[in-house]
Amino acid sequence: MAIKTLTIDGDQYSAQEGETILTVMRQHNIPIPTLCHLEGLSTVGACRLCVVQVEGIPKLLPACTTRVEEGMVIHTATDKLKKYRRMIIALLASEGNHVCAVCVANNHCELQELAYQVGLVRVRYPYLFPKKSLDATHKEYVMDRNRCVLCTRCVRVCDEVEGAHVWDVAGRGINCEIVTGLDDAWGKTETCTSCGKCVMVCPTGALFEKGVTVAEMEKQKGFLKYIITARQKKEWVSFTDGQ
Amino acid sequence: MPELITIAPVTRIEGHAKITIHLNAKGEVEDARFHVNEFRGFEKFCEGRLVWEMPGLTSRICGICPASHLVTSAKAGDDILAIGIPETAEKLRRMLTLAQWIQSHALSFFHLSSPDFLLGFEADPALRNIFGLLQHNKEFTRKGIRLRKFGQQIIEFLGGRRIHTPWAVAGGVREPFTKEERDKLLEWYPEVRETALLAVETIKKIHDTFKKEIPAFGNFHSLFVGLVGPKGELEYYGGNLRIMDSTGNIIADNIDPRKYYEHFGEASESWSYLKFPYYKPLGYPKGIYRVGPLARLNICNRIETPLAEQERKLFKKLAPTTESVNNSFYYHYARLIELLFAVEKVEELLHDPIILGTHVRSKAEINRLEGVGAAEAPRGTLFHHYWVDENGVLKKVNMLIATAQNNMAMNRTVRQIATHFLDGRKITEPMLNRIEAGIRCFDPCLSCSTHAAGQMPLHVQMVDADGYILDEVRR
Numbered sequence: 127m128a129i130k131t132l133t134i135d136g137d138q139y140s141a142q143e144g145e146t147i148l149t150v151m152r153q154h155n156i157p158i159p160t161l162c163h164l165e166g167l168s169t170v171g172a173c174r175l176c177v178v179q180v181e182g183i184p185k186l187l188p189a190c191t192t193r194v195e196e197g198m199v200i201h202t203a204t205d206k207l208k209k210y211r212r213m214i215i216a217l218l219a220s221e222g223n224h225v226c227a228v229c230v231a232n233n234h235c236e237l238q239e240l241a242y243q244v245g246l247v248r249v250r251y252p253y254l255f256p257k258k259s260l261d262a263t264h265k266e267y268v269m270d271r272n273r274c275v276l277c278t279r280c281v282r283v284c285d286e287v288e289g290a291h292v293w294d295v296a297g298r299g300i301n302c303e304i305v306t307g308l309d310d311a312w313g314k315t316e317t318c319t320s321c322g323k324c325v326m327v328c329p330t331g332a333l334f335e336k337g338v339t340v341a342e343m344e345k346q347k348g349f350l351k352y353i354i355t356a357r358q359k360k361e362w363v364s365f366t367d368g369q
Numbered sequence: 370m371p372e373l374i375t376i377a378p379v380t381r382i383e384g385h386a387k388i389t390i391h392l393n394a395k396g397e398v399e400d401a402r403f404h405v406n407e408f409r410g411f412e413k414f415c416e417g418r419l420v421w422e423m424p425g426l427t428s429r430i431c432g433i434c435p436a437s438h439l440v441t442s443a444k445a446g447d448d449i450l451a452i453g454i455p456e457t458a459e460k461l462r463r464m465l466t467l468a469q470w471i472q473s474h475a476l477s478f479f480h481l482s483s484p485d486f487l488l489g490f491e492a493d494p495a496l497r498n499i500f501g502l503l504q505h506n507k508e509f510t511r512k513g514i515r516l517r518k519f520g521q522q523i524i525e526f527l528g529g530r531r532i533h534t535p536w537a538v539a540g541g542v543r544e545p546f547t548k549e550e551r552d553k554l555l556e557w558y559p560e561v562r563e564t565a566l567l568a569v570e571t572i573k574k575i576h577d578t579f580k581k582e583i584p585a586f587g588n589f590h591s592l593f594v595g596l597v598g599p600k601g602e603l604e605y606y607g608g609n610l611r612i613m614d615s616t617g618n619i620i621a622d623n624i625d626p627r628k629y630y631e632h633f634g635e636a637s638e639s640w641s642y643l644k645f646p647y648y649k650p651l652g653y654p655k656g657i658y659r660v661g662p663l664a665r666l667n668i669c670n671r672i673e674t675p676l677a678e679q680e681r682k683l684f685k686k687l688a689p690t691t692e693s694v695n696n697s698f699y700y701h702y703a704r705l706i707e708l709l710f711a712v713e714k715v716e717e718l719l720h721d722p723i724i725l726g727t728h729v730r731s732k733a734e735i736n737r738l739e740g741v742g743a744a745e746a747p748r749g750t751l752f753h754h755y756w757v758d759e760n761g762v763l764k765k766v767n768m769l770i771a772t773a774q775n776n777m778a779m780n781r782t783v784r785q786i787a788t789h790f791l792d793g794r795k796i797t798e799p800m801l802n803r804i805e806a807g808i809r810c811f812d813p814c815l816s817c818s819t820h821a822a823g824q825m826p827l828h829v830q831m832v833d834a835d836g837y838i839l840d841e842v843r844r
Contacts, residue, residue: 339424340422
């Protein structure tokens with residue numbers, strides 16, 4: 127496989143053909159925020175938080191889906207990019223009903239952590255306060271669409287790892303929502319195996335265990351790497367989060 | 370010409386309100402009203418949320434007494450889950466409730482009301498506050514602040530934070546208590562006990578100083594409502610409801626708090642966001658009743674702790690044996706007796722080995738579609754009533770807040786003080802302050818009772834019979 131050389135923020139790196147810019151950045155510990163991306167799941171490029179500037183290309187490209195090319199000169203943290211990232215988080219905050227103080231995922235929420243990371247101190251957009259529903263029909267878990275950022279991690283983990291494909295996205299544009307089955311109540315779907323993978327990969331408090339209270343819902347994502355490694359390498363090694 | 374005087378905002382209370390005084394053509398007080406002009410809407414926007422979230426959500430109603438809402442909401446949750454909670458959890462919840470009483474009662478007396486008493490109603494308003502008090506008597510004020518801190522510290526040890534802890538949950542509490550925390554509190558205890566006794570001694574001296582004011586400070590007949598323990602003792606967390614009249618007769622006893630709605634109704638008036646709860650058998654407005662320290666001290670047979678019981682006996686002597694203590698000024702004394710009780714009781718609990726147990730949370734599914742939680746918040750009996758679907762999603766929420774239950778009594782107090790102290794049409798600052806002080810007897814928490822934010826402003830308007838504002842004072 128051919129080796130490509132590229133420049134990221136002034137430093138030169140080499141990468142294998144077919145790798146994405148995000149993969150190279152993660153390999154070299156170059157920080158960049160991501161939300162919809164999760165190692166072990168397919169890539170959708172939905173949240174646009176990892177957009178980078180590539181010299182010679184007029185539009186911004188998501189690092190997670192853009193493959194490296196020979197001689198690429200990439201900028202990952204310009205003022206423009208930082209501003210756009212703040213705008214993305216601000217828009218996510220304004221279009222849902224995110225009330226950290228009383229959320230089950232408070233202090234364990236990726237959206238909240240990203241807001242700190244990108245330096246979001248105020249949301250200038252008017253809050254939409256959409257009327258969203260909550261589905262508590264499942265015996266063990268709850269889905270609260272008020273807190274959903276439509277990253278589709280639940281959709282992908284259920285389809286690609288569990289193989290049940292309970293989750294989908296319904297609707298268009300700002301009316302998009304995650305649904306279970308054919309927009310059935312979660313507790314009524316016959317396909318759900320109650321494995322809880324969707325809950326654990328959800329970055330916010332949109333999916334959580336029934337009975338948890340404020341700030342109690344901690345998501346353990348180590349299982350994903352464990353399963354992927356076991357399947358691909360036939361090695362059963364446990365991973366704690368971040369390792 | 371008839372006139373209207375408006376006091377807005379009312380200061381040194383928790384929340385936003387104004388007072389209007391209606392004068393007739395002779396310049397005499399015809400009516401006076403306490404208007405609560407803030408609106409919150411918790412009952413409505415909690416609909417559609419989960420019962421498990423309610424303690425965390427409703428504790429946000431108030432920054433002064435979040436622990437009371439937390440515990441009451443958790444109790445409503447217990448009722449819906451239909452489970453008993455572990456003994457350790459109940460004792461720890463009791464300790465949290467007492468800690469809430471300590472910090473709130475200390476705040477009411479030292480920070481909000483004592484400036485009037487120790488500096489005088491005529492003192493410069495710029496100094497008639499906790500800072501003025503600090504200049505006047507630094508040591509006394511410092512002790513008061515530390516007493517409040519003790520209550521807050523217990524809350525922090527138990528719940529991880531002083532304000533808005535989500536620690537009590539349906540089924541118990543989230544975290545156990547540790548021996549290290551207990552030992553630190555026990556070490557602090559002697560100072561706290563001494564300050565509680567100092568507060569009680571101070572208010573008794575105040576009774577002598579304000580002999581002129583006291584007889585007209587909300588002195589009227591009403592019912593008294595609160596929870597009492599199985600033997601009629603002063604209760605703060607469990608027990609059943611007792612209703613007593615102004616002559617000391619128990620007119621209803623042993624009422625299951627879960628059936629509160631059979632006994633109390635809520636009326637509305639166009640001029641206030643605060644509802645007017647009343648005792649149903651007597652109707653509105655005849656069913657006026659008071660809750661909170663004055664009511665609790667009136668209705669209970671005894672107090673379990675020795676020093677507070679000694680003071681309760683002296684409290685009872687404030688009225689003839691044929692009457693309850695009907696004067697609202699004595700809310701302060703009753704509050705400080707309760708403060709002393711809370712301090713003594715906390716010590717008792719700290720010596721109980723059960724509080725160090727580690728099994729503190731029971732879990733269950735939804736077993737009832739309706740649940741009520743009741744507890745004695747610092748300002749009176751608090752009820753949370755939830756209706757859920759089989760998944761635990763709230764269909765309806767009703768909260769009956771202590772301050773609301775005192776609404777009619779606060780209006781009556783304002784009218785009495787205005788009638789007594791208002792001379793002609795000249796609005797004087799000390800006069801207005803007396804009217805506000807009448808409200809402060811009840812230590813109202815308007816953020817809670819209307820389920821607003823910000824500080825308490827004071828605004829008095831003088832309005833004629835045609836509704837024209839003739840004079841207005843704002844601060």
